[in-house]
Amino acid sequence: MGSRIKNIIKYITIKTSKVTGVTNLFYKLNKDRKIILAYHNVIPDKYFNDYIHLDYSIRESQFRKHLDVIKRRFNVGVDLYNTKEITITFDDGYKNQYSIASKILDEYNMNGYFFYVADLLEEKDILSIDKIQYWLDHVCPGKYENKKYNLVLDIEDTTSRRNQWIKIQTLIDNKVSFDEICDILNDMYRFEDININKKFYDLRFTPIKKYELNDMKENGHKIGAHSSSHNILSNMKKDDLNKDIDKCKDLLNKGIYNTKTFCYPFGGVEDVSEEVMNTVKEKGFSNAMSFMNTKLNNREYGQFFMPRMTLPNTYDEDYIDFILSGTYYFLRNRRLLPKNE
Ligand SMILES: [Zn+2]
Structure with a gap:
């Protein structure tokens, strides 16, 4: 089917779901389910473009639109077991998450989780995966x-x-x-x-500094571990995996991280083996986040594989509601949103 026709069908489904009350019904049916949202970078509109390295990022104005829709329906907070609250999370630890995302949350009186790659604190200027995409987009x-x-x-x-x-x-x-x-x-x-706009580079590709992390913590945000290397953890040798998670544990003990919640890089079933989950647990983390993933294979969601939802980059409030209510999830999976227990 052509993508134009697909988009028309999607549009009609979303609008029908809204006017017939189906979207609202799913908000009610899912009201005891904990929703955790996953974001990466929040980028000023003027720099946003069709770059590979922005595939999981969002325009600042769209992020604000998300928050406007969310706050009509939910409180936002950092209690992962309070189903009345939505929890908002960000992965990786680049500058924009401090100077844009955390500041917008402050403005809305909301707190979030920021999962920060340990090596970005001192050892690395940029993650290798981002470096690869930067090269492809800008060479x-x-x-x-x-x-x-x-x-x-x-x-x-x-x-x-x-x-x-x-x-x-x-x-x-x-x-x-x-x-x-x-x-x-x-x-x-x-x-x-390779040269790009310096301000854009700083926001997208340079890490949040230690004093900025402290500022975020003072404002009530949680800074959590997101591995040290940002490798696909299930591909790592046991020794390297242990070293990787030990470094995170070290930052937790030093108080750089102020939450025992861990977040896996990539976070799909293929990226997070049983061994990876067990290692994170053994090192003293209390729970860990994955992505809400259509292909669960034989995996079940649980404390060390907590589901996180992503919202589409759109200004269409009905579309945001369609996803957030779990209507779309139901149509795909014939079940309510996963429980967090
Ligand atoms: Zn990541």
Whole structure:
């Protein structure tokens, strides 16, 4: 089916669900279900574009629209077991989450969870996965080759950049590490020779500083662990996994993190093995967040695989309600939203 027709059907479904009261009905049916929302970067509208590295990010004005819809229906807070409250979370720890997202929450009198990658505190300036996407989105057009991996990257327009990202994902699926891919790309065209607007770069790709984390904590926000390396944890050797989570535990003991809630990088069933969940538990974390994922395979949601929902990048309040109420989830899965217990 063409995407235009799909969009028309989606639009009609959303509007029908609203006017017939189905959306409202699902708000009622799901009222004892805890909703936890997942966000990444909140970017000023003027910088927002169709970049691969913004696929999981949102425009500032749309984020505000989300909050306006949310606050009509729910309180917002950090108690993960209070079903009257929605909980809002952010992953990774880049500057915009401090200077934009946390400030907007302050303005709305809301608190959230910010899951911060341990290595961003001192060891890394940027996560390797973001570096890869930054390269693909902003490198000069051209044809780039790597013999060892038989890789040819043909960069022209936006579409071609997305197609090259699919090639890189094949390497990731074949367990080539993010660091290795960064090295390959850097050999093709050096990262330091790529230029973008400095203000945009700072917001999107530089980490929140320690004193800014303190400021956030003082304002009532929770700073939690999101691994040290931001690798796919299920791909890591036992030793490396232990070291990774130990570093997080260390930041928890030092009070850099002020919550024992952990958040897995990527967070799909494939990215979080039983071993990963057990390790996080053994190291003293009290629970851990994943994503609400249509392919659960044989996994059940639980304390170490808590479901998080994402909302669409839209200004359409009926569309936001359609997702938030669990109507869409019901249509896809024929069940109410998962319980958090
Ligand atoms: Zn992440």
